Amino acid sequence: MSQGTVIAAVDGSVESQAAAQWGAREALLRGLPLHLVHVWQDWSPGFTHAPLTGADTAPGDTTITRHWAEHVPHDVAERVREGHPGVHVSVEQVFGRPVEVLLDAAKKAEVLVLGSRGLGALGGILAGSVSLSVIAHAERPVVVVRAGERAEDEKQPGDGPIGRARYLDVVLGLDLTRPCDELIEFAFSAAAARGAALRVVHGWDVPIVFGHDPEAVDPGHGVAMGLREASVLTDVLRPWRGKFPEVDVKEQCVVGGAADHLVDASKDASLLVVGRRVRRSAIGPRIGPVTHAVLHRAAAPVAVVQHL
Template sequence: MGHHVIVGVDGSPEGRAAARWGGQEAALRNVPLRLVHAVDWPVAPAIPRTGREKADRWADEALAEAAQEQRSRHPRTEITTRCLSGRPAAVLAADALDAGLLVLGSRGIGGLAGFLIGSVGLSTVIATETPVVLVRADGPDRPVPDARGGIVVGVDIHEAADHVLSFAFEEASIRGCPLRAVHGWKLPAAYEYVPFFDPENEREIGASVTGMLDDMLLPWRHKFPSVDVTTRAYMGSAGRELVREAAGADLVVVGRRTRRSPLGAHLGSVAHAVLHHCPAPAAVIAHA
């Protein structure tokens, strides 16, 4: 990613956490940081002008506060601010067209219920093909990275994953951290009708899937020889197991298809599970 990093700023704790994450990312990549606030204000004669002025002033203050904090943390990073009018998802997606990364905050609701990505975050992720990272607010619910730490990437061996793997490997290389590539698989449907299932078949299928995962990663291992890569193929729900595997990680990376179904664009079950239940920052990478 050679372009600038954009962060959506709204003055909330989640927005401030996103600004901190985006500032660190821009500094790591030595690229400019742009802080953006979208003012969703209806244009109508009945709306008092003083209300619009108050909203604009609040937006300016939120941007100035975020910019001041990031300049103190990263004095060598070029930091700019921008206040735009329009629907936040549409505005952020349009502004991110020439960006390398878009960072947004995501609100936690605690416990087993997980997290709320929110309508703005969800709509923005679907509206843009720019990589999007969603960051939780700092607090007691945020996990402390464990000994594994590093980056976790969910890989579908049956889909093109170049964009997903490129982002994950580049991120691990820049951060100098380990990368864990994981894939979830299920037994073929025909096995449900087998009266006596041989566990050896499961082991053979698992070994075959692991081999396919290793083969998919081989070009990227050669391109990024400094990245310490481990793999894991597990039988079970891909979304649930990926969330479990990513506990304590610094970042989890998942893909989403850009192809539209008759019902419109959607995230997919794995990305949906990660965004709603993984406490770590989550990167969503669009792919064909």
């Protein structure tokens, strides 16, 4: 399997089925194959419960669990093939620890797709610690798709048949203190593949003023700062406009924390793209507060791209 592959993790849940369907659509857009990975863990000799089947097995007896596990990826693959006959779909079942298996798979992927519960009774949570761990460690882009995500959710409403309707904007959250080529290129490529506009959102804060500096307290000072931020954003994006002339770029500099603005932008976006800076802490890799917030609250699929 080459790196030019879209990989989706499946486990039989509605979240993972949405991820597989999104992965198929992405594979079509990119002209790539789709590879479905199912991780199976043998929980014996303890008491086990076969997911979705509701069937319990006695200690040491994993017959039902194994039967269910063996059918999961193939059943999902059949649904994907029915809905997307133009996509080459392959299936792999791997025995092991989910985080380790998925991180290894991500190394071979153009993009790894995971399912999410999206907004729920608890205010929006990812589908378990596995997704967060994979996102925090993956070396390749990871896309998180909420349960119930449909193809029509990514298209302009009332714009003709769904197959020919225009895509909603791709939204990129960009920190100008450390703009990353990999992050920007992913967002431009995603917009180009969809024939969509790229909306680049940069959030900045007005510095807290101490003392009585007339220039600092002048309302015009904030306006000047905003113009400078907008100018820097334009400069950063200029070479990428040249590489992707077909992409309509919308620049948006906003005052205040980026997370709230990105979550709001995701309501009418086909894809939200954010970065994950490579940094270590005493408790291990982190995904950053903005990325963490949008993963929990965004209405659109979220692509997380690692960068230095």
